[in-house]
Each structure stands twice: as C-alpha cells, then as structure tokens.
Amino acid sequence: MSYAVEVVAQRLAFPEGPVAEPDGSIVLVEVAGGTLARIDPGSGRRTVIADIGGGPNGCHPVAGGGFVVAQNGGFDFGGRVEWFPPHQPVPPGLVLVAADGSYRYLWIDGAIAPNDVAVDAGGVLWLTDPGPAPPEPGRMIGSVLRFDGEQARAMAEGLAFCNGIEALPDGDLAFVEGPGVMRISQDGEVDWVVREAGPAGADGLAVDADGNLYVAACRDHVIRVFDPTGTQLEVIDLPGEGFATNCCFGGADNRTLFVTDGIPGALLAVDGMPVPGLPIKPATAAGLGT
Numbered sequence: 001m002s003y004a005v006e007v008v009a010q011r012l013a014f015p016e017g018p019v020a021e022p023d024g025s026i027v028l029v030e031v032a033g034g035t036l037a038r039i040d041p042g043s044g045r046r047t048v049i050a051d052i053g054g055g056p057n058g059c060h061p062v063a064g065g066g067f068v069v070a071q072n073g074g075f076d077f078g079g080r081v082e083w084f085p086p087h088q089p090v091p092p093g094l095v096l097v098a099a100d101g102s103y104r105y106l107w108i109d110g111a112i113a114p115n116d117v118a119v120d121a122g123g124v125l126w127l128t129d130p131g132p133a134p135p136e137p138g139r140m141i142g143s144v145l146r147f148d149g150e151q152a153r154a155m156a157e158g159l160a161f162c163n164g165i166e167a168l169p170d171g172d173l174a175f176v177e178g179p180g181v182m183r184i185s186q187d188g189e190v191d192w193v194v195r196e197a198g199p200a201g202a203d204g205l206a207v208d209a210d211g212n213l214y215v216a217a218c219r220d221h222v223i224r225v226f227d228p229t230g231t232q233l234e235v236i237d238l239p240g241e242g243f244a245t246n247c248c249f250g251g252a253d254n255r256t257l258f259v260t261d262g263i264p265g266a267l268l269a270v271d272g273m274p275v276p277g278l279p280i281k282p283a284t285a286a287g288l289g290t
Contacts, residue, residue, distance in 0.1 A: 020250025204246025249277020
C-alpha cells in the first residue's frame, strides 16, 4: 500500500521517542540537543519544554502533566550535522520533567544508558537500558526494568541491545532487541516475536489497536509492520535518505503514524494507517507526581 508522507518539522537534533498529546501536538526528545520539545504538526513549530542536557532518548507522559524521560547520559555526535550542538554529558537515569520545564532525577543508581520508556496497563513504567551505543559485539549487558516510582527492578537481563519498548493490548510489552523484537510478560518471561525486524538495524516501535508492530528499521529508512505472530504485513517507505529512529500514532483519528528521522533530523507524518494506534496510558505509579 502507498501512503502520503509529509515532512512536519526539520532541523531537529536527532529526534527520538515521539508521543502524541491530546491537543494534537507531538512531544519528542532530541538526543543530540539534550532537549524535550513539542512540535505543532500544523505549522512545524518547535517549542522547547526542557533542556536537560546529555542524551534524552525516550519520553512518556505522566498523569497530571509532565513527562518521564530516559536519559542515556549523552554521546558525542562529532559534528555529523551542522546544527547539532556540542556534547553535554550528564548522569544517566530517569528524569521527571514537570509541565513548567523544571526537572529532577527519579533514578540514577545502577543506570547505564537508559534508552526508551513505556507504561503497562496498570500505569507502571518500564524502560530499556542497553548500555552505551554503539553496542560492542558479544556484549550482553542490556536489561529491561520495571520502575515502581522508587526502585528499578530488572525483569530481563543479559540482552545484546534492547531499544524501543511499547505496551501490547494483552498486557505484555514488546521491545526491540538487536535487529528483532521480543515480547516480555509481567513476570519477566521473554520470547521472540520476530528475530529480524530490521536486517540493517532496528530502533523504536509503535503498536496499533490490533497488536501489530510498526518497527523503525533505522538504516533501511523504512517502517516494517508485523502482526502479533511476527508475520510481516507491509513495508512503509520513507522519503529521502535518513535514519528512522522511532514512531508513534496520533492525529484526529489516531491513524497518522509520526516518524522521527534522526539524521538529518526531521519529524514525518504518514497518513491513513489501516488500524488506529493503541491508546497509550500515562504513568500513574506512586512517586511520579509532578
């Protein structure tokens, strides 16, 4: 199927972790810019919510306002794109950003380089911590953790490079692991959904109401769509040459797929998805009040 793809915003500093807000805006992080920002899809206008430095890698809304951000600590892009600012390293961990832009760390001890965050059906936060990028061959230090508002408990360990994570309709969660996607239960049982979702690399993902997975195949610059059994349904081509990092559902009918393009740094909108996105829940666990 062919889709209309629109460039919503440009000159973003390696955008990642998009999430659609009730007002129609898209909130995302800029890994190279150290910022949490809001994009107006109508005008493309970018508004900085908070400048937290380092490498914010994923975000999720919190009940009552604000966002939890997975802070990887930052890494040096080495001037790969002219508008990327200088490296600003900070401690890795989970950061709570209030609606007014103020922020504080929720969790630091034990964090290596948190990557992405999601919320389960009970409002509890989960995150991936793969370690620094790029991964070294044979390094198995990644983990998926559950954060109850006070402590982060490893639910799966010894992973090669766990990346994007999202809730599934049945209460489990799906996360990118290396080039594939795995499923993890509330008890920490893991199994493969698809072992090669992005042969040249996979990054983030979104989930629709039927449990289908929309995986950002970063170096291939496409979105690959898989059903819950891991059968590929289609490939959504993205314009130009880029690096697709993540995606989310939004728009008036929740059938627009918003895609972050890390390099050169853009937000794309793919209209007319056949199934609406699975509504995301804000984080409500104790200790997350802003």
